[in-house]
Amino acid sequence: MKITVADNSGVCFGVRRAFSLLEDAVKNAKNSGMNVFMLGPLIHNPRVITQYAEKGVNVIDINSIQENSCVVIRSHGITKDERAQLDRFSGITLIDTTCPYVQRIHQLVEQRSSEGFAVLIMGDREHSEVRGITSKISGDFFVIHPTEFDAKSGELASFIETHDKIFAVAQTTSRPANYDFLLKKVRKSIGSAPGRRFVAAETICTATLKRQDSAGELAKKVDAMVVIGGKNSSNTSKLFQVVSEKNKNSFWVESPEDFTKADIEILQKSDSVGITAGASTPDEQIEEMKSFLGLLNG
Numbered sequence: 001m002k003i004t005v006a007d008n009s010g011v012c013f014g015v016r017r018a019f020s021l022l023e024d025a026v027k028n029a030k031n032s033g034m035n036v037f038m039l040g041p042l043i044h045n046p047r048v049i050t051q052y053a054e055k056g057v058n059v060i061d062i063n064s065i066q067e068n069s070c071v072v073i074r075s076h077g078i079t080k081d082e083r084a085q086l087d088r089f090s091g092i093t094l095i096d097t098t099c100p101y102v103q104r105i106h107q108l109v110e111q112r113s114s115e116g117f118a119v120l121i122m123g124d125r126e127h128s129e130v131r132g133i134t135s136k137i138s139g140d141f142f143v144i145h146p147t148e149f150d151a152k153s154g155e156l157a158s159f160i161e162t163h164d165k166i167f168a169v170a171q172t173t174s175r176p177a178n179y180d181f182l183l184k185k186v187r188k189s190i191g192s193a194p195g196r197r198f199v200a201a202e203t204i205c206t207a208t209l210k211r212q213d214s215a216g217e218l219a220k221k222v223d224a225m226v227v228i229g230g231k232n233s234s235n236t237s238k239l240f241q242v243v244s245e246k247n248k249n250s251f252w253v254e255s256p257e258d259f260t261k262a263d264i265e266i267l268q269k270s271d272s273v274g275i276t277a278g279a280s281t282p283d284e285q286i287e288e289m290k291s292f293l294g295l296l297n298g
């Protein structure tokens with residue numbers, strides 16, 4: 001079995017930065033005797049979160065914050081209300097790992113909504129990144145997920161009809177084809193009516209784009225594809241969609257233990273297997289998968 005890891009697999013710039021800030025916080029807290037907490041999971045990788053819990057760094061919610069502790073804000077960001085609540089605590093050290101690409105979207109929607117634009121967001125309204133983005137909008141907004149393009153087309157049409165100025169952004173981990181589809185639909189509906197404006201920002205993260213392109217290319221060339229990453233990870237879910245459209249033997253697992261007997265049989269029959277990994281998947285988990293697949297050869 002030939003095992004190939006797709007280019008651009010694994011930890012992205014934003015997650016690497018978040019890990020590094022958290023590690024620094026843990027070191028500094030040790031010296032000062034402070035406890036360190038993550039406000040919500042730092043990243044969407046349950047195995048990594050468990051490893052940190054074993055080191056005494058636990059996930060808490062905003063109502064459980066203790067005085068004199070160090071609180072680490074996750075890479076997907078928090079809402080405006082959560083930030084205001086945090087600022088009311090005295091005696092806590094805040095470490096903000098919000099990815100700069102997410103912070104850029106916060107700034108864009110804040111600015112445009114203050115200029116009177118209604119904001120159209122393509123993404124998952126329950127995802128922490130999207131909740132953070134919508135909290136920064138002072139006016140009207142509408143969130144639509146690509147799986148709702150048909151079901152919510154009426155609501156979208158009415159949103160477009162009732163606003164003269166619309167600004168669009170996409171969740172950083174979105175698929176470009178879906179965003180292009182949505183933007184074309186909006187442009188067509190708005191047409192060239194005088195006094196109406198539509199502005200769309202490119203907000204899909206380049207790390208996500210590169211990862212999806214490289215994984216898609218590899219998926220076409222191998223007998224089977226393995227995608228490693230948290231089941232709660234948005235970017236890993238998109239990665240899996242991309243590869244499974246190109247390779248019917250595609251598997252999404254958090255660790256080798258997740259393979260079923262049937263999956264293993266397919267992998268054992270494969271001459272070539274590709275691996276890709278979501279942006280929150282550390283290098284050790286990719287190496288672990290390579291070793292596991294290597295043993296199937298024997």
Ligand code: SF4
Pocket residue numbers: 012013014015075099100101102172173205206207208235279
């Ligand atoms: S996937 Fe992109 S937006 Fe998300 S943390 Fe990584 S670099 Fe930032």
